[in-house]
Amino acid sequence: xxxxxxxxxxxxxxxxxxxxxxxxxxxxxxxxxxxxxxxxxxxxxxxxxxxxxxxxxxxxxxxxxxxxxxxxxxxxxxxxxxxxxxxxxxxxxxxxxxxxxxxxxxxxxxxxxxxxxxxxxxxxxxxxxxxxxxxxxxxxxxxxxxxxxxxxxxxxxxxxxxxxxxxxxxxxxxxxxxxxxxxxxxxxxxxxxxxxxxxxxxxxxxxxxxxxxxxxxxxxxxxxxxxxxxxxxxxxxxxxxxxxxxxxxxxxxxxxxxxxxxxxxxxxxxxxxxxxxxxxxxxxxxxxxxxxxxxxxx
Amino acid sequence: xxxxxxxxxxxxxxxxxxxxxxxxxxxxxxxxxxxxxxxxxxxxxxxxxxxxxxxxxxxxxxxxxxxxxxxxxxxxxxxxxxxxxxxxxxxxxxxxxxxxxxxxxxxxxxxxxxxxxxxxxxxxxxxxxxxxxxxxxxxxxxxxxxxxxxxxxxxxxxxxxxxxxxxxxxxxxxxxxxxxxxxxxxxxxxxxxxxxxxxxxxxxxxxxxxxxxxxxxxxxxxxxxxxxxxxxxxxxxxxxxxxxxxxxxxxxxxxxxxxxxxxxxxxxxxxxxxxxxxxxxxxxxxx
Numbered sequence: 164x165x166x167x168x169x170x171x172x173x174x175x176x177x178x179x180x181x182x183x184x185x186x187x188x189x190x191x192x193x194x195x196x197x198x199x200x201x202x203x204x205x206x207x208x209x210x211x212x213x214x215x216x217x218x219x220x221x222x223x224x225x226x227x228x229x230x231x232x233x234x235x236x237x238x239x240x241x242x243x244x245x246x247x248x249x250x251x252x253x254x255x256x257x258x259x260x261x262x263x264x265x266x267x268x269x270x271x272x273x274x275x276x277x278x279x280x281x282x283x284x285x286x287x288x289x290x291x292x293x294x295x296x297x298x299x300x301x302x303x304x305x306x307x308x309x310x311x312x313x314x315x316x317x318x319x320x321x322x323x324x325x326x327x328x329x330x331x332x333x334x335x336x337x338x339x340x341x342x343x344x345x346x347x348x349x350x351x352x353x354x355x356x357x358x359x360x361x362x363x364x365x366x367x368x369x370x371x372x373x374x375x376x377x378x379x380x381x382x383x384x385x386x387x388x389x390x391x392x393x394x395x396x397x398x399x400x401x402x403x404x405x406x407x408x409x410x411x412x413x414x415x416x417x418x419x420x421x422x423x424x425x426x427x428x429x430x431x432x433x434x435x436x437x438x439x440x441x442x443x444x445x446x447x448x449x450x451x452x453x454x455x456x457x458x459x460x461x
Numbered sequence: 462x463x464x465x466x467x468x469x470x471x472x473x474x475x476x477x478x479x480x481x482x483x484x485x486x487x488x489x490x491x492x493x494x495x496x497x498x499x500x501x502x503x504x505x506x507x508x509x510x511x512x513x514x515x516x517x518x519x520x521x522x523x524x525x526x527x528x529x530x531x532x533x534x535x536x537x538x539x540x541x542x543x544x545x546x547x548x549x550x551x552x553x554x555x556x557x558x559x560x561x562x563x564x565x566x567x568x569x570x571x572x573x574x575x576x577x578x579x580x581x582x583x584x585x586x587x588x589x590x591x592x593x594x595x596x597x598x599x600x601x602x603x604x605x606x607x608x609x610x611x612x613x614x615x616x617x618x619x620x621x622x623x624x625x626x627x628x629x630x631x632x633x634x635x636x637x638x639x640x641x642x643x644x645x646x647x648x649x650x651x652x653x654x655x656x657x658x659x660x661x662x663x664x665x666x667x668x669x670x671x672x673x674x675x676x677x678x679x680x681x682x683x684x685x686x687x688x689x690x691x692x693x694x695x696x697x698x699x700x701x702x703x704x705x706x707x708x709x710x711x712x713x714x715x716x717x718x719x720x721x722x723x724x725x726x727x728x729x730x731x732x733x734x735x736x737x738x739x740x741x742x743x744x745x746x747x748x
Contacts, residue, residue, distance in 0.1 A: 193564070195644035196676045198571055230568045271565045273644070300563035302538055330702070343642060344616020344671045347697040348739055354700035355738070363701075368560055368585075368599075368617070369482055395618040397587050398482060398558070398599040427601045427621060428489070448622065449740070 186279035208279040234264035334359025337387030375407035401433030466554040469594035477534035557583030581647025587639035608633010611657035614669035630743030672698030681727035
């Protein structure tokens with residue numbers, strides 16, 4: 164099956180040919196770190212819009228507005244006028260902008276984009292569009308509940324259902340860690356010394372025994388040469404992680420060697436539990452990284 | 462001495478105290494010495510959790526105990542109402558531990574807080590700590606002692622790793638602030654850096670960032686213009702495969718942002734020292 168931009172082609176939509184007189188760009192985007200929104204528009208729409216933004220930033224109109232105030236008709240009109248629309252089309256464009264904002268708030272979207280917005284002899288047509296929605300709002304957004312993320316592998320889908328973030332990589336060391344930042348830092352450290360992780364797996368905050376067990380089960384499916392577990396407990400409890408490890412080792416007799424680091428909340432209890440089962444756990448990252456090297460070369 | 466609106470005299474209310482996480486971390490915070498005077502869980506007023514009285518509403522808790530700081534452990538879909546309640550009751554600083562809070566809920570809450578000159582931190586954050594004085598959050602308490610380095614982090618567990626390394630090196634911490642990993646935050650990285658650039662008890666700043674968003678880049682710009690204190694930074698995600706980007710709009714808003722390399726370049730350019738490994742931070746702090 165063909166891929167376009169890393170996405171598998173799942174369906175093809177055939178549309179009536181539009182007689183394009185001009186292509187525009189318009190979107191409403193959340194500026195998250197600025198805690199506001201942008202209405203963005205350009206006369207130079209189409210697939211090259213990013214190049215336009217880089218080489219001719221003056222061709223991109225960007226107007227900010229607060230969430231509370233929302234997109235006003237006045238601001239929408241101002242931007243539509245900057246695009247140079249004729250008086251006959253001005254109202255249609257203003258309404259498109261206001262509609263974008265209505266969709267943004269109704270769907271809790273972080274991006275609602277039309278590119279290109281095409282001028283034809285019979286009026287304006289939205290030829291292509293894109294939205295970014297909030298997974299965390301899915302519980303009250305029935306329309307997005309059934310959307311499936313197409314780019315995920317089967318294992319990644321399983322991970323999503325189980326509630327942790329997981330990305331398949333092409334190395335040989337299975338990774339189970341907690342916290343996206345710590346997991347990424349661990350992968351960075353491994354890559355820096357030439358070791359290759361088989362996956363990224365952040366088991367999430369306050370993971371239950373079941374969740375950690377499922378994570379291990381998933382990692383075993385990758386058939387890694389060893390599994391590196393790096394837990395720094397905050398809301399996650401080391402004793403619960405230890406219980407899951409013990410259970411998994413009992414159930415999966417062919418599990419690869421595990422190199423374990425447990426520190427933070429209930430670290431003593433966790434290490435003690437493992438010790439009682441004859442499993443060694445380390446307290447420092449550097450120790451486990453060295454141990455992994457040893458296991459792989461052994 | 463107030464520090465990001467909390468101090469060792471802060472009287473804390475735990476919202477969601479009867480839940481698993483709420484009860485467990487109430488115990489750990491009490492052991493640290495945090496003055497937790499009240500808990501709130503609707504319909505569970507009258508109970509006690511680790512000898513802390515539970516009330517039905519924050520308003521009642523404020524009236525009965527004089528609590529002035531809140532920490533939130535309620536599930537994501539009830540967080541909006543819980544924080545709204547805390548703001549209405551006049552709580553000065555509300556620390557939101559909960560993860561998966563909808564972005565639009567945070568937009569509304571941030572606006573409410575700003576209008577009333579009240580403060581939020583988080584969501585999806587480990588909380589904040591003034592070592593040896595108050596722990597308002599889920600971070601391990603034994604990472605470090607009090608000193609003059611402020612640690613500001615987007616990431617939770619990675620900041621524990623780094624703060625512990627700093628503590629092990631005998632360097633003290635004036636404040637540990639976990640701003641959280643979600644897109645819309647109660648306190649932005651720039652706001653917290655600005656606060657500690659002016660804090661008389663802080664001499665150096667440690668910044669822990671990760672790939673995604675343009676927050677580190679914006680903060681680097683701010684540091685370049687406004688911060689004379691030394692800044693040491695670590696950015697996670699250098700080896701991460703390129704992820705999905707925010708449509709065309711992302712690139713249009715702030716150019717080519719979000720990569721570890723881009724963030725490191727911006728921070729270097731602002732005069733920050735960059736640690737290539739998390740445990741090299743103490744060395745850079747001592748240099």
